[in-house]
Amino acid sequence: STVSPVASEVTFPPAFLWGAATSAYQIEGAVREGGRTPSIWDTFSHTPGKTAGGETGDVAVDHYHRYRDDVALMADLGLGAYRFSVSWSRVQPTGRGPAVQVGLDFYRRLVDELLENGIKPAVTLYHWDLPQELEDAGGWPERETAHRFAEYAHLVGEALGDRVENWITLNEPWCSAFLGYGSGVHAPGRTDPVASLRAAHHLNLAHGLGASALRAAMPARNQVAVSLNSAVVRPLSQDPADLAAARRIDDLANGVFHGPMLRGAYPESLLTATAPLTDWSFVQDGDLATSNAPLDALGLNYYTPALVSAVTDKVSGPRADGHGASEHSPWPGADDVLFHQSPGERTEMGWTVDPTGLYDLLMRYTREAPGLPLYITENGAAYDDKPDADGRVHDPERVAYLHAHLSAVRDALRDGADVRGYYLWSLMDNFEWSYGYEKRFGAVYVDYATQERTPKSSARWYGEAARTGTLPSVESAG
Numbered sequence: 001s002t003v004s005p006v007a008s009e010v011t012f013p014p015a016f017l018w019g020a021a022t023s024a025y026q027i028e029g030a031v032r033e034g035g036r037t038p039s040i041w042d043t044f045s046h047t048p049g050k051t052a053g054g055e056t057g058d059v060a061v062d063h064y065h066r067y068r069d070d071v072a073l074m075a076d077l078g079l080g081a082y083r084f085s086v087s088w089s090r091v092q093p094t095g096r097g098p099a100v101q102v103g104l105d106f107y108r109r110l111v112d113e114l115l116e117n118g119i120k121p122a123v124t125l126y127h128w129d130l131p132q133e134l135e136d137a138g139g140w141p142e143r144e145t146a147h148r149f150a151e152y153a154h155l156v157g158e159a160l161g162d163r164v165e166n167w168i169t170l171n172e173p174w175c176s177a178f179l180g181y182g183s184g185v186h187a188p189g190r191t192d193p194v195a196s197l198r199a200a201h202h203l204n205l206a207h208g209l210g211a212s213a214l215r216a217a218m219p220a221r222n223q224v225a226v227s228l229n230s231a232v233v234r235p236l237s238q239d240p241a242d243l244a245a246a247r248r249i250d251d252l253a254n255g256v257f258h259g260p261m262l263r264g265a266y267p268e269s270l271l272t273a274t275a276p277l278t279d280w281s282f283v284q285d286g287d288l289a290t291s292n293a294p295l296d297a298l299g300l301n302y303y304t305p306a307l308v309s310a311v312t313d314k315v316s317g318p319r320a321d322g323h324g325a326s327e328h329s330p331w332p333g334a335d336d337v338l339f340h341q342s343p344g345e346r347t348e349m350g351w352t353v354d355p356t357g358l359y360d361l362l363m364r365y366t367r368e369a370p371g372l373p374l375y376i377t378e379n380g381a382a383y384d385d386k387p388d389a390d391g392r393v394h395d396p397e398r399v400a401y402l403h404a405h406l407s408a409v410r411d412a413l414r415d416g417a418d419v420r421g422y423y424l425w426s427l428m429d430n431f432e433w434s435y436g437y438e439k440r441f442g443a444v445y446v447d448y449a450t451q452e453r454t455p456k457s458s459a460r461w462y463g464e465a466a467r468t469g470t471l472p473s474v475e476s477a478g
């Protein structure tokens, strides 16, 4: 890992935002309160076999009832910003019609609490929890869903736009489209490659329509962004076939969203590679211009790079068509690509720790989207954290992970990347989607039996970084 040699000089700009992130279904619980009805994640997690141990977000970390304490904890740690998502099903239970006041009021109280504590809120409108009724009407593969999203965006923008400056339309639409409708490991659990490409397009459209709807509903000073899980895709070798495989995965991971959102066009190579599956006739005139709505910033979520090669008889690994991994592929049109484990130390998710990937990512978008401010809207790691005998939770691996990745951010700043902030994933342990509660990403430990919160040593370490704008040494973490 790239630990900076002179840790005490790793200083950040004074305006840099030091935040933590969460999402609604992963933390709120209270799934039947205030008129909320099921989202696709309620349905999916209650379907046998879909999540580890059949776990659900029914209670999660009960943030809906404990938000005041959670904000007090953030303030105590010294965080400057908090990124959370709004549950569409609380605001518009059927995905249509007028907003439910109780739902909006919850988020207004949360925002006011944050502001009173000097913590800057960033609102994500959609973090994977589509109202079930909209899925029943066809979900993201249907165009209508994009229009419903724009209406929802307008309602939330109207309600919170006077007090929230930072807005994010979608979180990681790649996961919504390709894990939700391709591999089926996320809600709604469909496994249809054409549906996954249609979903990707309608998410692009939803982003553009939603961004415009937000602007129409809010003061002009507010910033509209999107959070993409921009993959860092590396070829196994410089062999032309491996380079081509890496480019194909890059199209399917990045170009499929960055193309329409940042340039108003799908990569030609993506259309060619997927031509055996679809002619993309669901793309209508004007859609790409709509998706290319002006952005004030780009949010990047980074965890680990991907290492790929072409299928040959010399190498082995899970194939993109799912062969050897799961039954279905989240990579339509890439059946001849193999995925490999990147070398190096791994987190509890099995994800390789590679801070250089974060540096590369920031420098890539500095080149490809010049002038667009960047935020790391998620970065973090799961480790097997356990309280010791006196109840304290020591997580030196997470401290090292954060130090290395924040050092990579600092290196990118030095080299000209306009990075405005960093949101640690996650504020606290929570419902890790199909992994249930077994993977702990939090800087704050949660005892799920009592809902007691205990800041891990990484939370103290990160809080000090946030308060001083300088990375403390790894050794200084208690």
Ligand code: GBH
Pocket: 023, 171, 172, 175, 229, 231, 253, 301, 303, 304, 305, 306, 339, 378, 425, 432, 433, 441
């Ligand atoms: C994020 O998802 C989510 O936004 C968040 O809700 C979640 O809790 C958190 O991260 C931790 O999982 O290109 O084949 O190597 C991240 C999910 C993980 C999906 C990395 C893409 C790489 C696939 N991403 N994965 S590949």
